[in-house]
Amino acid sequence: MSLLSLLFVLATAYLAVFLEAAFGGFRHLVGVQLDLLPPLMVYAALSGGMLTITVLAVAGGLLLDSISVNPLGVSVLPLIAVGVVIYGGRELILRDQRFAQLVLGLAASTAVPALTLIILMTTGHKPLLGWGTLWQLAVMGVGGALVTPPCFHLFARLERALVHSRAPETSFRADREIRRGRS
Amino acid sequence: MLKRPHYIAVSLVVLLTLIILNLPSRATARLKLTIGSLFLPLVGLVHSADQLAGKATGALQPRGELVQQNETLRRENEELRLQAALAEGTERENARLRQLVGWQPRQRSRFKLASVILREPSNWWRSVEIDVGSRDGMTTNRAVLSPDGALVGRIASVRLTRSQVVLLGDPNVHVAALVDNETRDMGVIGASGPLGSGLVELGYLSKSANLKPGQTVRTSGQGGIFPRDILIGQVVDSQPVEYGFGTVARVKLAARLDALEEVWVLTE
Numbered sequence: 001m002s003l004l005s006l007l008f009v010l011a012t013a014y015l016a017v018f019l020e021a022a023f024g025g026f027r028h029l030v031g032v033q034l035d036l037l038p039p040l041m042v043y044a045a046l047s048g049g050m051l052t053i054t055v056l057a058v059a060g061g062l063l064l065d066s067i068s069v070n071p072l073g074v075s076v077l078p079l080i081a082v083g084v085v086i087y088g089g090r091e092l093i094l095r096d097q098r099f100a101q102l103v104l105g106l107a108a109s110t111a112v113p114a115l116t117l118i119i120l121m122t123t124g125h126k127p128l129l130g131w132g133t134l135w136q137l138a139v140m141g142v143g144g145a146l147v148t149p150p151c152f153h154l155f156a157r158l159e160r161a162l163v164h165s166r167a168p169e170t171s172f173r174a175d176r177e178i179r180r181g182r183s
Numbered sequence: 184m185l186k187r188p189h190y191i192a193v194s195l196v197v198l199l200t201l202i203i204l205n206l207p208s209r210a211t212a213r214l215k216l217t218i219g220s221l222f223l224p225l226v227g228l229v230h231s232a233d234q235l236a237g238k239a240t241g242a243l244q245p246r247g248e249l250v251q252q253n254e255t256l257r258r259e260n261e262e263l264r265l266q267a268a269l270a271e272g273t274e275r276e277n278a279r280l281r282q283l284v285g286w287q288p289r290q291r292s293r294f295k296l297a298s299v300i301l302r303e304p305s306n307w308w309r310s311v312e313i314d315v316g317s318r319d320g321m322t323t324n325r326a327v328l329s330p331d332g333a334l335v336g337r338i339a340s341v342r343l344t345r346s347q348v349v350l351l352g353d354p355n356v357h358v359a360a361l362v363d364n365e366t367r368d369m370g371v372i373g374a375s376g377p378l379g380s381g382l383v384e385l386g387y388l389s390k391s392a393n394l395k396p397g398q399t400v401r402t403s404g405q406g407g408i409f410p411r412d413i414l415i416g417q418v419v420d421s422q423p424v425e426y427g428f429g430t431v432a433r434v435k436l437a438a439r440l441d442a443l444e445e446v447w448v449l450t451e
Contacts, residue, residue, distance in 0.1 A: 018225045020304035021312075028441060031378040033306055050189045054196055061200075066218035067301055069308035069339070069349065072211045073203035080196050088185050117307060123204065126354045127307030132378035136306045 004163050006052050008155060009044055013037060013060040021067050026143070032136045034143040037064065038108035039151045041079050045086035046095040046104075047155070053083035070116070071125065078115035082108045101149045109144020110137050216342045223344075226300050292410065294328070294447040295319060300345065307377060309336075309353035313446060316344045326409045326449040333414045333437035334358065334402060335446055346448075350440050351375075351415070352383045360385060360415055360434075361403035368392040369403055372415060372434065381436050382419060388430040394421040400434050410449065 016036035027033045037060045044052045061076030086093070086104060094100045114137060120127050203214070278288055297313035315321050327335045327348045336350040349355050352375030362368040362385075370388040375381075385400060398418045404411030414437050421432035 014221070015225075017304065018222055021222075021301040022225070022229055024302050024441070027302075031380075033304060035304075050192050054192050058196060058199070062203075062218050063221065064304055066215045067222060067312065068303055068305045069310050069347070069353070069355065070305055071204060072206075072215050072218075073200045076200045076203075077197065080193060084185070084189070084193055087189075113306070116305075120307070126374075127305075128309070128352075128354060128374060128377040129307065130377045132376050133307075136377060140306070 002163055005155070005159060006048065006055065008158055009040065009048065009052060009056055010059055012154075013040055013056055014063060016040060017060065017063045017067070020064075030139055031132075032139040032143075034147070035064075035109060035113060035140055036144075036147060037061075037075075037079060038082060038112040039105050039144050039148040041083045041112075042086060042101070042104045042108050042148050043151050043155055045083045046090050046093065047152075050087065053080065053087055057083055070120070071123065074119055074123070075112075075116055077119060078112045081115060082111055095152075098149050101152055102145045105148025105151075106141045106145035108148075110141035113137060113140055212340060215340075219342070219345075222301070230298075230300070290451065292449055293451040295321075295450050297346075297446055297448055299443050299446065309350040309356075309375070309379065309440065310339065311348050311350065311443060311446075312345050313348055313448070314345060315448060316342045316346050318343050320450060321346050321448065324408045326413065328413065328447040328449065329438035329443065330445055330447065331438070332447075333416070334409065335438050335440065335443065337408055338448065348446070351436055351438075352379065352440070357406075358409055358415065359403045359405040360400050362388075362392070362394060362418065362432075363399040363401060364393055364395070366391070366393045368394065369405075370432070372400075379441060381440065382433050383416070383436060385418070385432040385434045386424075386429075388421070388432060390423065390428055390430055392421070392430045392432075394418050394430065394432050396420060 020033055020036060024033065037056075040060070041053070041056060044056045057076050057080035061074075061079050062072065064070070064075045065072045086108070093104070117127055117129070117133070203211070206214070281288055295315060297315040299311045300314050301312040303310040313327075321338060321341045323338050323341055325338045327337060329335050334351060336348045336353070336356055338346045339349040339355065340347045351358065351372060354374045356372075358372040360370055360372050362370070368388055370385045370392075373384045373386050375383045388394070396418055400415045400418060402409040402411060402413040402415060416434045416436040416438075419433040419435050421430050423429070424431045
């Protein structure tokens with residue numbers, strides 16, 4: 001992943017956190033706000049390196065916590081945990097398959113809030129919990145799953161539009177050319 | 184497969200996070216303020232876009248409709264002025280009677296209007312950010328009211344130009360409340376359910392509490408943060424708890440917390 005792609009991911013994380021805080025349309029509809037960082041982490045883990053995962057987890061987590069009642073830093077650990085797990089098994093994942101993207105988006109978007117809640121409770125905080133939390137996790141999971149393939153599509157288009165693709169290497173070498181006839 | 188540098192990177196992030204989580208609350212607040220200020224340009228952009236859209240809508244509205252609206256508002260204003268004048272008379276009378284009885288005079292409340300600029304992105308807290316901060320004289324624990332005068336929450340943290348308001352129903356907000364009935368039952372407003380249906384729990388009520396649906400719940404003034412007699416909501420139902428030694432009621436909040444756009448902050 002190039003530096004420009006890393007910047008795209010970071011800029012998207014910044015916008016995603018702002019959108020979550022500024023627009024509550026989805027929350028009005030189903031009573032749950034979607035978290036857009038886990039789908040982004042799925043993309044980063046499958047397309048980028050460990051640097052992208054680390055930077056996205058730290059920046060995204062801190063940005064989210066800075067405008068939330070969450071203690072600062074609590075969202076970083078779940079994000080990096082999910083990123084590292086996907087990164088560890090990415091050689092076995094068909095990353096271009098929509099189904100794989102959906103499943104990973106579902107798993108990541110359910111795991112991140114669940115892990116955040118576990119960390120919050122472990123550190124002595126009392127978040128709002130109840131049977132409704134199961135509904136929240138389900139909606140966040142399904143919403144995250146649906147957002148993940150468009151996320152891959154968006155970044156693929158951005159990369160095609162803005163990042164230079166490497167010229168394909170050929171086996172032709174000018175110094176090894178056989179010249180026929182008299183020169 | 185993960186390699187050694189990967190493990191080192193992850194360990195460093197975990198260590199950094201643990202350090203941040205264990206920082207003193209003042210340092211964390213400053214760090215939150217610094218990182219949160221990165222959103223200021225976007226907040227400004229959305230505010231300007233809102234204003235532009237408002238202006239455009241105003242320009243497109245027919246003149247006749249505007250004149251009619253103006254007339255309605257003028258009448259409403261006159262009615263409110265009359266009510267304010269009558270209330271002033273009652274207030275003077277109240278102050279005089281208080282003086283005669285020897286009670287402390289009641290202080291007049293002052294409010295500052297603020298706009299809601301951001302909402303809580305997580306689903307397990309209830310909070311909003313408003314566009315007034317320490318620059319406007321805000322401090323923590325000031326009561327925040329809806330435009331209709333119903334209680335919304337309290338200021339939890341203050342930044343230079345913004346403040347974070349924790350809303351009723353958040354686990355960090357507890358309000359001493361009084362039910363408007365014959366027995367004047369007192370309890371404490373606590374957390375709501377995770378889905379934010381506008382219902383909160385009124386706990387610590389006595390077992391003999393005489394609660395009926397529709398009874399009004401107001402702040403009792405105890406606890407030192409919220410002044411007395413601010414409307415909270417209405418009782419929906421109640422049930423005995425703790426093997427019949429206490430009662431818990433569900434209260435429907437008067438303020439629509441999911442649709443807040445502007446709020447009043449109590450300044451004095």
